Amino acid sequence: MDPTLTITDCKVVDLRFPTSEEAHGSDAMHSDPDYSAAYVVLTTNQSDLTGFGLTFTLGRGTDLCVGAIEQLAEKIVGKQLSTLVESFSETVHQLANDSQLRWLGPEKGVVHLATAALLNAVWDLWARAEGKPLWKLVCDLTPEELLRCINFSYLSNALTKEQALEILQANEATKAVREAELLETGFPAYTTSAGWLGYSDDLIRRLCREALADGWEHFKLKVGANLEDDRRRAAIIREVIGPDRKLMVDANQRWEVAEAIEWVKSLAEFNLWWVEEPTSPDDAVGHAEIARAIAPIGVATGEQCQNRVMFKQLLQLNAISFCQIDSCRIGSVNEILGVLLMAKRFGVPVCPHAGGVGLCEYVNHLVMIDYIAVGASLENRVAEFVDHLHEHFVYPVEVKRGHYMPPQAPGYSAEIHTASLDDYRYPDGVEWQKRLSK
């Protein structure tokens, strides 16, 4: 990398898509989600090198993320990329521990979403500067180089640097075999596109049939608002997909602990593989209680798990059977790598949350990293896929017969077309002006 490459400016865009108009993305807690992003553009002193990153949000509040990103950006603007990434864990520390802004978190909520957006853009810039897709950049690092990127703080009672090094070293010799396998067949995925809460029974049936014809083997249904509706809808999906394909349900934090146990038992006849976010994302002990009561149905969570420390507790308490990292909620690849390593150490498969806007584009890289360099297994692993908004990306995700295919373009895949920014920037984009002037 050219050591003089310097970040000269950070622009942030409030980007919102009116997905709530057709109930795309709806669940038991989010009835009108407008999939949105606080979108970061890092310019440099080289006109052909720009870094793009985002964090995912739901409409109102995107402006708060934009404000937090603008505050944090001063920590990276004016810096040389080589300095930022050579001691990457120190860069992360600087962002997460601003002595005034950390009062707003620390490492949770809006400030952490902002950290994710900025660091996602730094990783994009690094990968572009090296001319590699992000997953390949990370997998080509030596175990020692990779360790230098990871945010290990507060993890030592679950994962030490030495244990992390051992995991990475043990995978070194076979990385190339797994990379070749992914290039050939991709990483298994599941679809949520047919199961949104606001969809009619007919639409669910039709979308399930179409997904089946496209080769999908795993399906997720939104539940939690009304038990009779859930039973009817689960029966429809089971009937269409048959007895053997996997069915998962997602309650998006709707239940009390005892209520979750009872509700899941009433759905158990539909042969569920996992129940996702059954209760508050901060209730690690509650998740453990639910997990014990509903086994062999697994508990999955993570999309609103605020940081690596929460993941640590969920793993220590045997509260989850599936670890659902999110690419934009915690501190980017740096924090995610720590969670992947902890999940490997505790023997829990990582099945990332995706969908939203840009999350599939991101997750595509993360599952490649996990399979090649960390988890090194495909057993019980599937990454979420949702078929919305990919047309806005310059390098959209490629999915073939229910599998994510490895991205080929340099970077971390979050660059959005200029025309899409002009249409969906809030509130002055063309599409919003049409709506707001009515």
Ligand SMILES: C[C@H](O)[C@@H](O)[C@@H](O)[C@H](O)C(=O)O
């Ligand atoms: C509001 C969103 O669409 C959520 O419902 C979604 O992220 C969901 O929890 C999922 O697992 O895909």
Ligand SMILES: [Mg+2]
């Ligand atoms: Mg979910």
